[in-house]
Amino acid sequence: MAHDDDPRQSLLEDKSCPLPNFNEKSVLQRRRFLRCRSSPVSENLCPEQNDIQSLQHFGSAFAQQEIGMKQLFIFLVAYLGVGTLCFFLIRNQIKGVKTNGILDAIYFCVVTMTTVGYGDLVPHTTLAKVLACIYVFTGMALGGHILGKAADYLVDKQQILMVKAIHLHEKVNPAEILKEVETHKVKYKFLMATVILLLLMIAGTVFLSNVENLKFIDAFYCVCSTVTTLGYGDKSFSTTAGRVFAVFWILSSTICLAQFFIYLTELYTEKRQRSLIKWVLARQLTFSDVEAADLDHDKAVSAAEFIIYKLKEMGKISKEDISPLMERFQKLDVDQSGALTATDIMLSQAS
């Protein structure tokens, strides 16, 4: 096998996807460990640059996410708006500790959609009960996943701003910063969620002590009962000021705790993944490895063959990923030479 050039450099150069600049887009595109939670389709997508129509069809990851965030915000406002209107109209069918009509309706919506469910306001009639059931199911179905995504996006964005601020007066290579953020991305996110969660819990405890006049231990107990969405309901927000605060605080703190646990799991997953990658990389090459990785039976393992073999060993790709690509390769290889060349393209265009 004759090599005109060093194949290693070209692989690292990554010609199909030019190295992006250090901006939000590139960082967002580079998530690796969040594939399941965030949409895997829009990420790492790097279509042929001149294939404009296809590019427009899929759009860039960042543009999609920006549009997604706007839609999300509109959706949340609409969801809360409709809920508030409904429960305001049937406010006489809800019994419990009341303050202002509209405020109680919003408060009831937030307490219901986050599944805190204190029970300080409960539906009293069949209509109100059915509405509450519908509201909590739709809230769980749409809210949970979507709000989690929004929170993840915000943490991601904050993180970039933070790193940018840190390196504002330093002349560091943008690629270096990018690598630093990427390498410890989940750790940064986890730390950020922890700090925000603690601040929210302190704010809640202080507020409940001062405005709702709870003892310190009761305020803390109510905070824990709320952020975990437990909501026993023996302590809750019963004043007008308390409920205004509660609407924003419950939404943000419950989402924050959920994200905290998600990042914790990701941190653990990432750690295990890294130890596997390390093991696969450190393993000594044997004769049977060379034989198994040698796809074209030329008694030599090219860089591309080695990469596929090791990615399979790492579990990043599987036989199911490769099979359809092999079928496609066979179809594209019109002259059956065992490799795709300019001839194959010309032949396929001619036919």
Add this chain to the structure above:
Amino acid sequence: MAHDDDPRQSLLEDKSCPLPNFNEKSVLQRRRFLRCRSSPVSENLCPEQNDIQSLQHFGSAFAQQEIGMKQLFIFLVAYLGVGTLCFFLIRNQIKGVKTNGILDAIYFCVVTMTTVGYGDLVPHTTLAKVLACIYVFTGMALGGHILGKAADYLVDKQQILMVKAIHLHEKVNPAEILKEVETHKVKYKFLMATVILLLLMIAGTVFLSNVENLKFIDAFYCVCSTVTTLGYGDKSFSTTAGRVFAVFWILSSTICLAQFFIYLTELYTEKRQRSLIKWVLARQLTFSDVEAADLDHDKAVSAAEFIIYKLKEMGKISKEDISPLMERFQKLDVDQSGALTATDIMLSQAS
């Protein structure tokens, strides 16, 4: 580049990972879309067969999962046991509707750890409040993730039994069955979770109507309020029989609804992923594609190069996955020939 043999067949033969038989192990190893939630490390792992020590170190996916399930069950029993003992010992510090001492303690534990939090039993003293806070946080941290995994494992196992039963009297190629299960795995799981959830909701409604003497609408409202972990608490389990039922029913139904939403998200993710794969596969090859995919600059794209190029386009692998492998390749290529051969292994063993 001379090809002694057809490279396509060898790729599909998958020599590094021999095609497994149709059994639980192989199915469990073949999850693709669940990488984030289930441990990605133990999956698709196919280490060199003669590397016994390393194999033992990582173990097979199935053996790990079996051990995991036992540990999980022991952990759940221990967690509930310790909780029950604690809350039984301080039963006088908990106020509300009481039945049997031990039963109330277990019931309180389940209602707390699932974050249903009816509020029919609430901690009354500082000690009880602190214990409840600790219990709900640990329950959320450990229970949620672990119980979700257990549920996923059970659904997975059930699914295989179901497919085995369907094909019991048919002479179908095991590989065909495997492919069928794999192709629609998430759909099957989603359907199964839906059926189980509906059965649990019907059972709950019937039970609450008959044993707790609730009106039909109130029983249904209490079921919805419970499975979503809302738990307003105006309707709950107040009889001895009711609380015995509640302990098992609340645990299973809340986990089932959570899994339902997880599978729903996965179904959506999978659909998007498939449409991207379809698009990447259908796209016509251009001259610039050949140039970009050609890693060794021999003006021809080998099967391995084509696969790497397309996997990158699909977002399944990224530059970050490839870079460390290229570095490793360079180190292993002792004679700097641009390919790994038997000579490289002998040279590295000699040094």
